[in-house]
Amino acid sequence: MSTDPILFFDLKTPSKRLRADIERRLNAILDHGQYIGGPEVTELEQKLAAFTGARHALAVASGTDALVIALMGEEIGPGDAVFLPAFTYNATANAVLMTGATPVFVDVDRQTCNIDPIQLEAAIERVVAEGRLKPRLVIAVDLYGLPADYATIGPVARKHGMLVLSDAAQALGGGQGNKRIGALCEMTATSFYPSKTLGAYGDGGAMFTDDDARLDRWASIRWHGTDAAKKESIRVGLNGRLDSMQCAVVLSKMTIFEAELEDRAGHAARYRARLGGKVMMQEGRSEDRHAFGLFTIMVDERDRVMAALKEQGIPSAVYYAKSLHRHAAFAAYAPAEPLANCDWLADHALSLPFHPYLTDAQIDGVCDALLRAL
């Protein structure tokens, strides 16, 4: 029996698998010397577009930059309302506030952990009735890798003249029906932070759209707001580039990404078979393809369960212990209405060890330990 410790994430095994390929790609960059804007950047963008089915992909410096550039590309700013779930990573709200727009926090669904379309519509109607802010954009987060309900959110947003931006930082590789994340709404932002489903060896991110003009605006903003010749400043921009070396690493990771996604799906199915009927788990709908960036359950007495797991040598983690409207930086934007499901998930959500390199025996070990701990 294996005595390998159970890891929450495993960032080393893929590096071992890909070491020779990554070294070859990095050496090629040392030879050509184009550390910024090398051929790896366009190669990665083409492969990402082909992978997702989006017409265009743009590599950027981080998932946060992807969100900020998407908002800047629509000229979102002061006086604008951007709707987002309160149960997400702080980057989603930071991106909104960095543009000067106002975040409007919306409650989520307990089962999907994603923005609740009914609560979204109610929040939009309140903002319209108040007449102080202009509804401009909805950011739907694909939490833990599960796509938000785009088929319902899209029409709600359009009815009020808004676009939808997917914060798919945790969800690259997921999909809905026969479409993949990147092609589910007008704009998508993702992250290559090392522990995300497709991780770089440092920071990175990407953006997706089908719209040619939008891509041009994003590419300009990414490069200090310059024109296509990179001479004239035509808008406010920033340095949002992804360097050639990180692109090379992500290109290498893409050679095993489909296989890793299959392994993630298989591991999730094993967890679900062992825990079904015994533990509440994040649940999508039949058309959803969960990317399983994280495998998350909901338990009572979470701290006690975590401690009991830890005692049995099993790591677990909480994403997120507080909803954003409960954080000091965002408390000023807490809505008058309670965000009951966000608060409930903040008390109950627990993510179990999850990565493509778990063994069946390890998954069974986590499940046995969890069921003992409940």
Ligand SMILES: *Cc1c(COP(=O)(O)O)cnc(C)c1O
């Ligand atoms: C990781 C993450 C981000 C930010 O991505 P970075 O690459 O770390 O900037 C944004 N939103 C969500 C939901 C995330 O999980």
